[in-house]
Amino acid sequence: MNFKKKVGVGVLTGVMGLSLIGGGTYAAFNDIETVNNSFASGTLDLGVVDGLDDDGKLFSLQNLKPGDTMTRTFELENLGSLAIKEVLLHMEAKNFDKEELADGDIAAMQADADYKGFLDQFQIEVLRVDEDLGEDWEDGKITDERLFYPIQEDDNFTLKDLYESNFEKIQEYDILKDFLVDSDWDEFEGKKLNLAPNRTASDPKTGEDVEWDGLPADRGDTSEVQISIKFVDDDERNDDGYYKQNKYQGNSIDVNFYLEATQWHGIDVGSENGYVDENERANPEDQN
Amino acid sequence: MSIKKKIGLAVITGAMGLTLIGGGTYAAFNDIETVNNSFAAGTLDLTVEAGESSAKGFTLENLKPGDTMTRSFELGNEGSLAIQNVLLHLEKVSFSNEVNDENDFVGSNDAYKEFLKQFAITSFNVEGTSLLTDNISTLGVPACEEGNPQGNPHCEDDEGDNGEGGPGDGNGSDPEPTPSEVFTLYDLYNGEGLGQWVDSTYVFTESDYDGDNPLVDNKDRVDLSALNGLDSQENLNFEIGIKFINDKENRNDDGLYMQNKFQNNSVSLDFVFEATQWPGIDIDSNGYVEDNGVGQQDK
Numbered sequence: 001m002n003f004k005k006k007v008g009v010g011v012l013t014g015v016m017g018l019s020l021i022g023g024g025t026y027a028a029f030n031d032i033e034t035v036n037n038s039f040a041s042g043t044l045d046l047g048v049v050d051g052l053d054d055d056g057k058l059f060s061l062q063n064l065k066p067g068d069t070m071t072r073t074f075e076l077e078n079l080g081s082l083a084i085k086e087v088l089l090h091m092e093a094k095n096f097d098k099e100e101l102a103d104g105d106i107a108a109m110q111a112d113a114d115y116k117g118f119l120d121q122f123q124i125e126v127l128r129v130d131e132d133l134g135e136d137w138e139d140g141k142i143t144d145e146r147l148f149y150p151i152q153e154d155d156n157f158t159l160k161d162l163y164e165s166n167f168e169k170i171q172e173y174d175i176l177k178d179f180l181v182d183s184d185w186d187e188f189e190g191k192k193l194n195l196a197p198n199r200t201a202s203d204p205k206t207g208e209d210v211e212w213d214g215l216p217a218d219r220g221d222t223s224e225v226q227i228s229i230k231f232v233d234d235d236e237r238n239d240d241g242y243y244k245q246n247k248y249q250g251n252s253i254d255v256n257f258y259l260e261a262t263q264w265h266g267i268d269v270g271s272e273n274g275y276v277d278e279n280e281r282a283n284p285e286d287q288n
Numbered sequence: 289m290s291i292k293k294k295i296g297l298a299v300i301t302g303a304m305g306l307t308l309i310g311g312g313t314y315a316a317f318n319d320i321e322t323v324n325n326s327f328a329a330g331t332l333d334l335t336v337e338a339g340e341s342s343a344k345g346f347t348l349e350n351l352k353p354g355d356t357m358t359r360s361f362e363l364g365n366e367g368s369l370a371i372q373n374v375l376l377h378l379e380k381v382s383f384s385n386e387v388n389d390e391n392d393f394v395g396s397n398d399a400y401k402e403f404l405k406q407f408a409i410t411s412f413n414v415e416g417t418s419l420l421t422d423n424i425s426t427l428g429v430p431a432c433e434e435g436n437p438q439g440n441p442h443c444e445d446d447e448g449d450n451g452e453g454g455p456g457d458g459n460g461s462d463p464e465p466t467p468s469e470v471f472t473l474y475d476l477y478n479g480e481g482l483g484q485w486v487d488s489t490y491v492f493t494e495s496d497y498d499g500d501n502p503l504v505d506n507k508d509r510v511d512l513s514a515l516n517g518l519d520s521q522e523n524l525n526f527e528i529g530i531k532f533i534n535d536k537e538n539r540n541d542d543g544l545y546m547q548n549k550f551q552n553n554s555v556s557l558d559f560v561f562e563a564t565q566w567p568g569i570d571i572d573s574n575g576y577v578e579d580n581g582v583g584q585q586d587k
Contacts, residue, residue: 029332029369029565032503035345035361036381039407040554041532042350080551082352090543184536185543258543266354266534273347280350 042279045080046087046215046261049222058257059229066245067233069125075222076196076215076259082279083264084215086181087196087223090188090258091163093119099250105240109247118251120160126228127151129179129195150176150193159229159255165190185260195225195259213282215261330580333367334374334518334563339525345559346530353547354534356410360527363518363561370582371518371563375492375509376526378477380404381556403553404474411529412471412486414512419490420471421483473530477557479507490514503562517566520581 051074052058058072078084096115101107129148151157155170170176180191196215215223236244264283269276338344339360346359365371383400412419471485482491492511494501518524538546566584571577 029329031332031334031367031371031563033334033336033561033563034379035336035559035561036556037346037559038348038554038556039346039351039403039532040349041550041552042352043551044352044548045551081350185539187543260543263352263354266352266356266532269348269351269355269357271342271359273343273345275349276351276355279352279355 042082042217042276043080044082044084044261044263045078046084046259047077047079048074048259049077050075058227059255062252064231066121066231069228069230071126071226071228073224073226075224077222078215078217078261081217083217083281083283084196084261085264085282086194086214086260086262088181088183088192088260088262089162089195090183090185090192090260091159092188092256092258093159093163093253094256095252095254097252099252101250105242106246106249109238109242109244110249110251111247113247113251115253116160116163118248118253119163119255120158121232121234121245121248122159123153123230123232124151124157124159124162124227125153125230126226127193128224128226129197130224148179148197150179158232162193165192167191167193183260188258192260196223214264216282217280330369330577331367332369332371332563332565333365334371334561335362335364335366336561337362337364339527349554351532353406353532356529356531358411358527358529360525363512363524363526365518365520365522365563368520369580370520370566370584371513372566372583373492373511373562373564374513374518374524375504375511375562375564376476377479377504377507377509377560377562378473379558379560380477381558383556384554386552386554399553400555401474401477403550403555404477404557405472406533406547406550407473408470408531408533409472409476409485409528410531411527412510413525413527414490414515415525419486419510419512421485421487470533472533473557476510479504479509482508482510486510503560509562512561517583518563519583 051072053060058074059070061070076087093115096118098110098113101110127150129150151170152172157167157170161167161169167173167176167180179194179197181194183190183192232245234243234245238244264279267276267278267283269278336344339362342358342360344359344361346357348357363374380400383403385399409420475482475485490511492509492514494504494506494508512526513524533547535545535547540546566580569577569579569584571579
């Protein structure tokens with residue numbers, strides 16, 4: 001090794017020694033970049049307002065007799081930040097009970113009563129859903145409103161039919177079909193009636209195709225639902241001359257309507273960041 | 289020796305004698321040469337920019353199950369040194385759980401983990417190549433291919449789902465994957481068993497290299513530049529697609545979907561990209577070390 005090379009090595013060694021002293025440890029080069037992300041979910045919250053009593057019940061009636069009718073109106077409101085696609089009516093019947101009757105003959109008839117038979121005594125004469133149509137999205141004003149009657153008096157549709165999802169008997173079933181939804185709630189089989197329709201359907205009154213868009217969020221308007229129930233009046237008698245309906249004397253049952261609000265399908269939220277406004281509205285991609 | 293040379297020597301000797309006398313001290317021969325050296329370190333500088341037609345990162349509110357989102361990133365090397373690894377991991381910044389009446393989720397220290405499990409990673413591409421293993425397809429999130437019999441929730445929008453079965457038959461026949469079956473943001477955050485979802489070529493295990501790294505606590509990370517590194521002035525496109533899993537299978541006793549507990553949840557998390565240098569090389573010649581600006585796969 002000649003002198004020049006020796007000098008060179010000496011200097012290198014010196015520099016390395018200095019780095020070691022300066023750094024204290026061996027330090028490699030690296031660089032770290034950070035991108036922040038945030039994901040926040042919205043809320044799906046159906047409110048049932050106007051029409052419920054202090055106990056939160058729609059119907060709470062005792063001492064009824066055949067021929068009685070009862071009508072209730074309630075409003076569906078979207079209280080969340082996500083649009084509601086459907087409001088599915090699930091019906092539960094429980095706590096069927098029979099009061100002991102003093103009259104022996106009627107008590108004997110009563111033994112034959114069952115809860116389905118009792119439910120069949122209550123005809124849903126009218127189920128009316130109102131839908132806001134033709135809203136001006138920009139200022140949120142309603143420019144048109146239409147009423148839809150999925151169930152009408154001459155359908156003879158009873159609480160038993162609703163309980164069993166027996167919608168085929170409804171005369172205008174073809175129209176109604178657009179408002180029936182398969183529920184994936186295992187406890188409730190069959191199709192469920194959607195009280196906040198969201199499909200293109202033929203309006204039964206005018207025959208025109210109309211758009212229904214569920215319950216968008218933050219619109220400040222509500223959808224009204226009206227239901228009229230009649231304790232049917234059956235004049236059939238048994239061999240002893242008793243009206244057959246006598247067996248339902250002293251019967252009682254709790255009927256729960258579960259209104260399930262569902263979300264719209266997921267969407268591609270696009271490339272922009274921020275609050276996903278699109279999730280406040282009906283998802284058009286899902287409208288067939 | 290000629291007379292001329294003899295005279296010459298005599299003159300030189302005489303002159304030296306004069307010098308010695310003149311200086312008054314002893315002076316040896318010497319010679320001084322200076323060798324100048326300079327060492328200039330290069331720069332290692334990773335940049336992360338939003339990809340074309342994409343915001344930088346995800347900042348999304350008012351999400352609902354089923355929503356899908358994609359972001360792309362341009363990873364650039366603005367430094368003079370080539371980058372060997374671009375290592376990605378997630379760090380949680382914050383989590384909030386605003387309670388409302390549909391939300392019975394009791395917040396716990398681990399609550400954000402459950403929320404992160406709701407976000408399936410449906411695509412994970414570098415330069416258009418998927419880093420996900422084929423494993424994913426058997427775990428419920430197959431690639432978006434035509435005629436895929438399993439169906440892919442990620443692709444369902446393209447296929448016009450809900451096409452048959454009548455209105456409202458929304459969820460179709462394909463069951464949604466449940467969080468335990470898919471690669472989620474939590475798995476990326478957690479860094480355990482990444483090889484189950486990410487091609488092992490791209491899995492960077494800290495303990496195989498330098499040992500302890502306080503940055504990631506020895507979690508596995510994804511090496512986005514595992515193939516060729518990222519040369520100086522080069523770019524690499526990274527794209528990640530995420531789906532808010534739509535779990536319609538699980539309800540509680542009241543019929544409410546279990547996922548309702550995630551309503552109004554909000555999580556903030558960082559994608560952290562660490563760029564590392566290549567190993568040192570042996571440099572023979574002087575000058576700007578061009579070799580340090582390019583990958584050194586062979587070294």
